[in-house]
Amino acid sequence: VGLRRPLGGPAGSGAFRKVQVGRESVLVVRGRDRQLRAFLNVCRHRGAQICTEDAGSVRRALQCPYHAWTYDLSGTLVAAPNLTKMPDVDRDRYGLLPVHLREWLGYVWVCLADEPPSFEDDVMGAVVERLGDVEAIERYELDALSVGRRITYDVQANWKLIIENFMECYHCATIHPELTEVLRSSPTATRRSTTSGTARSSARTSRASPSTAARASTGSRVSPRTRTAATTPSPSSRRSSSTWSRPRHLPPHVPVAADRTVVECDWLYSHEVVASGRDVSRSVELFHRVNEQDFAACERTQPAMSSRAYEGGVLVPSEHHIGAFHDWVTQRLAG
Ligand code: FES
Ligand SMILES: [Fe+2]
Secondary structure, three states: OOEEOOOOOOOOOOEEEEEEEOOEEEEEEEOOOOOEEEEEOEOOOOOOEOOOOOEEEOOOEEEOOOOOOEEEOOOOEEEOOOHHHOOOOOOOOOOOOEEEEEEEOOEEEEEOOOOOOOHHHHHHHHHHHHHOOOHHHHOOOHHHEEEEEEEEEEEOOOHHHHHHHHHOOOOHHHHOHHHHHHHHHOHHHHHHHHHHOOHHHHHHHHHOOHHHHHHHHHOOOOOOEEOOOOOOOOOOOOHHHHOOOOOOOOOOEEEEEOOEEEEEEEEEEEHHHHHOOOOOHHHHHHHHHHHHHHHHHHHHHHHHHOOOOOOOOOOOHHHHHHHHHHHHHHHHHHO
């Protein structure tokens, strides 16, 4: 799960954010030592959810709203009504259950597995496999950027359909006329289409660096960088929790049900742009529109795919990444 600067900045001790990972609710908390930690959002007493708000801040402890068991910011049980009269309740034993956490690219990455796979192999390895080297993504300096706009989409489609949609631009000329137009008129796109031969494949290339299209659409000096680091959600199965989220060029999204996915999309800008309160709506507009067009296509596909008329479909050559994604999913399920 990629959380973008969720937690109150450097002074945000006690700031928390709640995220859903598959079936589990996870709490990410910044401690008094400024370290981020993640816990399952489940009280060790009788299982109530500790934080019900999506984000917020506490002074120094997390208190369960049911019987008031209280945990410090590192998850240790520190107080409970009549705790001193309950010698059987070992404070060390009944701390919040920790979840593995890493920070990279300005995101918080969590993994529910007891023994998570290597972050370097799994997450960074996927970047290397796709882009050649880790530098290719680190040079965006995403951790130095701030969120200028966040839009959350509630999409009535399976998470895999959304990933597949992001992996090809075969559909771009059909459903994204505005994007196609911008790419055609951008000097970078013209150069690319000269080498690639078609506006369509130039659109696909630009998907990998959306800042180009966003800049082209604004014509302004505000340099938006829509987020390029992202995560693939885990399907709602225990099996899936043994993977770190897998970066691709799409926003983090959380499967909520077999036919419903929540996608959270951030538009990133330099800190000064966000701090100055400049209007970023023009640069948001194009990709917001593209997102809506994509999600509408996914929502049309979801019910149709359930028909007996659909038997797995056909992948055309420019959709070969989808074939690799299918192999990846199949391997994970088999494992
Ligand atoms: S369930 Fe949390 S204090 Fe009882
Ligand atoms: Fe699209």
